[in-house]
Amino acid sequence: MQRYFAKQKIKDQFILNEEDIYHIKTVMRMNQHDRIQVVYDAKVYLCCLENVNADIQIQIEKELEVKENKTPKITLLIPLLKEQKMDLILQKATELGVNRIIPIETERSIIKRKEEKEDKKIERWRRICKEASEQSYRIDIPEILPIQNPKNMKPLEGLSLICSTTETQKNIRFILNSNTTCDRINVAIGPEGGFSESEEQMWNQLGFISVSLGNRIMRVETVPIYILSVLNFYYME
Amino acid sequence: MQRYFAKQKIKDQFILNEEDIYHIKTVMRMNQHDRIQVVYDAKVYLCCLENVNADIQIQIEKELEVKENKTPKITLLIPLLKEQKMDLILQKATELGVNRIIPIETERSIIKRKEEKEDKKIERWRRICKEASEQSYRIDIPEILPIQNPKNMKPLEGLSLICSTTETQKNIRFILNSNTTCDRINVAIGPEGGFSESEEQMWNQLGFISVSLGNRIMRVETVPIYILSVLNFYYME
Numbered sequence: 001m002q003r004y005f006a007k008q009k010i011k012d013q014f015i016l017n018e019e020d021i022y023h024i025k026t027v028m029r030m031n032q033h034d035r036i037q038v039v040y041d042a043k044v045y046l047c048c049l050e051n052v053n054a055d056i057q058i059q060i061e062k063e064l065e066v067k068e069n070k071t072p073k074i075t076l077l078i079p080l081l082k083e084q085k086m087d088l089i090l091q092k093a094t095e096l097g098v099n100r101i102i103p104i105e106t107e108r109s110i111i112k113r114k115e116e117k118e119d120k121k122i123e124r125w126r127r128i129c130k131e132a133s134e135q136s137y138r139i140d141i142p143e144i145l146p147i148q149n150p151k152n153m154k155p156l157e158g159l160s161l162i163c164s165t166t167e168t169q170k171n172i173r174f175i176l177n178s179n180t181t182c183d184r185i186n187v188a189i190g191p192e193g194g195f196s197e198s199e200e201q202m203w204n205q206l207g208f209i210s211v212s213l214g215n216r217i218m219r220v221e222t223v224p225i226y227i228l229s230v231l232n233f234y235y236m237e
Numbered sequence: 238m239q240r241y242f243a244k245q246k247i248k249d250q251f252i253l254n255e256e257d258i259y260h261i262k263t264v265m266r267m268n269q270h271d272r273i274q275v276v277y278d279a280k281v282y283l284c285c286l287e288n289v290n291a292d293i294q295i296q297i298e299k300e301l302e303v304k305e306n307k308t309p310k311i312t313l314l315i316p317l318l319k320e321q322k323m324d325l326i327l328q329k330a331t332e333l334g335v336n337r338i339i340p341i342e343t344e345r346s347i348i349k350r351k352e353e354k355e356d357k358k359i360e361r362w363r364r365i366c367k368e369a370s371e372q373s374y375r376i377d378i379p380e381i382l383p384i385q386n387p388k389n390m391k392p393l394e395g396l397s398l399i400c401s402t403t404e405t406q407k408n409i410r411f412i413l414n415s416n417t418t419c420d421r422i423n424v425a426i427g428p429e430g431g432f433s434e435s436e437e438q439m440w441n442q443l444g445f446i447s448v449s450l451g452n453r454i455m456r457v458e459t460v461p462i463y464i465l466s467v468l469n470f471y472y473m474e
Contacts, residue, residue: 067452088325095455096463136454173473214473215304217373218332222462226333229466236410236451 002028003037003044003134005141006058014038014047014058019127021056024049037064042139066139071235073184075100075156076224079191080111080147085221090125094132096228098142101125105149107199109191118147150188150199155207158184162203163223164210165194171212172227176234185231189223239265240274240281240371242378243295251275251284251295256364258293261286274301279376303376308472310421312337312393313461316428317348317384322458327362331369331379333465338362340384344436346428350384359383387425387436392444395421399440400460401447402431408449409464413471422468426460 002024006014016024016038024030030049036058038047044064050057076098078089093101103125105113125144133141159182161175188195188208195203200210218226239261245252253261253275261267267286273295275284281301287294313335315326330338340362342350362381370378396419398412425432425445432440437447455463 069452092459092462095453095459097453135456171473173470214469215306216332216334216469219372222329222332225329225459225462226466226469229463230470232451232453232463233410233467233470236408 001035001037002030003039003137005130005134006038006040009040012060014040014045014060016056016058024056025052035061037137039134039139042066044139069097070237071097071231072158072182073099074228074231075102075158075184075186076227077102077104077186077188078224079104079106079109079189079220080113081109081191081220082111086125087128088221089224090128091132092225093228094129094138094142095136096225096232097138098224098228099140100143100145101129102145103147104188105147106191107196108193113147122146150202150206153206156184156186158182158186160186160188160206160208161211162188162195162200162208163190163213163227164200165190166197166200167210167212169212170210171214172230175209175211176230187224187227189220189227192220238272238274239267240276240374242367242371243275243277246277249297251277251282251297253293253295261293262289272298274374276371276376279303281376306334307474308334308468309395309419310336311465311468312339312395312421312423313464314339314341314423314425315461316341316343316346316426316457317350318346318428318457319348323362324365325458326461327365328369329462330465331366331375332373333462333469334375335379335461335465336377337380337382338366339382341425342384342386343428344433345430355384387439387443390443393421393423395419395423397423397425397443397445398448399425399432399437399445400427400450400464401437402427403434403437404447404449406449407447408451409467412446412448413467424461424464426457426464429457 004016004020007017008015030052032049032052034049036047038045038058044066046061046064047058048061050059076093080103122144129142159179188203204210241253241257243251244254267289269286269289271286273284275282275295281303283298283301284295285298287296313330317340359381366379396416425440441447
């Protein structure tokens, strides 16, 4: 069954955004009395389409039970990448349960920051995360923060890690086993070529622990998928 | 440094295939005395380009030391998928260390088998795996077997798992913890919509244990990346 995030709830009816209405009517070609799931305020409702004409009416039938996920809240800090790689990361990270994404400026990133285009870019990223959230039946949409420069950042709450290409002692398994009670995990991922030495030191000063992901040489867009897979596995009940 | 797989070794020189020679000359624009790494028979050599004209000459300077990876040998059995998804799986699975890929026929796959095009398809898949192996500095290229129908298959050696959408008791963590000494792991992944009930039974009869990957709803192309990430993490030293 299709799932949509509502933008508003008025009594026992939901208001969707225009793209979702287009999806229901034109892509899915749904009819009156067809059912959909609607998420609002982290609750999921089984709904019935009472009207699919100009004014679409979405009537709540009942609230559905939702299994809570006990994985710590995960923030990924990711470098600016080419569109295709960024899109892949956003889609896959959403599927795998990321809670927050902070795009970061890095020295070796090929993509440079263009402030005038930033709002549009973030808007686009949010749309990708919303769609992936619907597809993977999430009850929330990952939050995307504005692009940040680590020079101006403050330490984040929780266990903070930076994926290092030079760290050889502490690997991700060792670090997770030594921090079993954290409820927030933040992971900073470098661009192609990794963080520079001085960047890594700056992250360390911000409280990010350098960590090795093992011996494999992964492309940058594989790293966030790897990390989220590992965290899902590690905190599996 | 660029790494290439050689097709032949004659005394202290290597012969590469035409695509790699094109890559060296035209894409990378390398010159005489530039260095590359060449892999042959699971050994890695530092080599020097003695000649980059019509007859390219690749001279061995020395053999390099290689860290052995102690992860069990992993075979992925993957359904026939649209080209873009298949390519993503092949590239990422290679990066994450898959050893063998068996494309399988499944009931719900949208892509139907066309025997006359099969050789060309497999040839293409092999090329993707070779390139990804070079990029990720592997010393071997995953083997791709011909497309198989599970009805005609025999049990595989090692621990065999099938990703189930209905299994609720045994999750991947439980299964790995209960089979700590296997040196081969085979994982069968279903198409969009999963395996049918009768298909899952057939796999079970072939010795594949049904396993849950947790509560997340992943797209089919995410599943092999998830599994390989988990296995890399689980067997990390």
